[in-house]
Ligand SMILES: Nc1ncnc2c1ncn2[C@@H]1O[C@H](COP(=O)(O)OP(=O)(O)OP(=O)(O)O)[C@@H](O)[C@H]1O
């Protein structure tokens with residue numbers, strides 16, 4: 001396996017807003033190494049979330065390529081794309097997106113049961129419970145997400161993102177709606193996953209203490225990468 005997990009080449013994405021074309025990504029290029037933690041910053045509306053959606057194949061670019069482990073993901077069919085995403089990519093968003101009618105444990109394994117292939121419910125349940133232990137929430141397994149604090153919900157969302165052992169985790173403002181104490185907790189959890197489990201992360205964040213710990217970060221302006229910083233000591 002190559003040590004480059006992701007290559008983004010000349011990525012272009014625009015939307016139509018009523019009749020006007022809105023150019024969001026204008027030929028963006030990016031390479032991410034396996035095991036790297038890449039931060040993405042940029043002003044509101046600069047296309048950070050759009051970029052993560054395209055990398056996770058939740059949406060398609062107008063042109064350009066996204067190569068993941070030497071495969072062009074834009075050539076996948078809908079079905080292949082859903083399977084690939086479920087297996088390879090973990091998503092952590094700002095607003096957790098937990099299903100209110102299911103308990104915490106179900107929230108972690110049900111999405112995989114729906115889109116996954118050949119994994120028994122029992123196996124997934126066991127995995128989900130082990131992940132709840134990892135985020136120190138095993139005592140909340142039977143609670144409904146709405147009975148949890150924001151920080152706890154985000155920990156559940158992280159556990160859910162890990163259930164299929166993804167190679168790449170895309171995090172969009174993972175500490176955005178949390179107070180300092182909870183942000184620090186999530187931050188340590190993410191750093192630990194990178195260090196101990198060698199997970200590759202792309203993280204959109206405004207959190208300065210997180211940004212400082214990332215090995216590299218890129219700044220998006222006008223739909224391209226304007227600035228690229230590599231921290232000394234990494
Ligand atoms: N589905 C869509 N249809 C039309 N316009 C969209 C769509 N999704 C995003 N946009 C527009 O594309 C631009 C980039 O949006 P995006 O969400 O990627 O920005 P962002 O950098 O994540 O901003 P923020 O920091 O506020 O989250 C914005 O102007 C947004 O309104």
Ligand SMILES: [Mg+2]
Pocket residue numbers: 048049050172
């Ligand atoms: Mg965004």
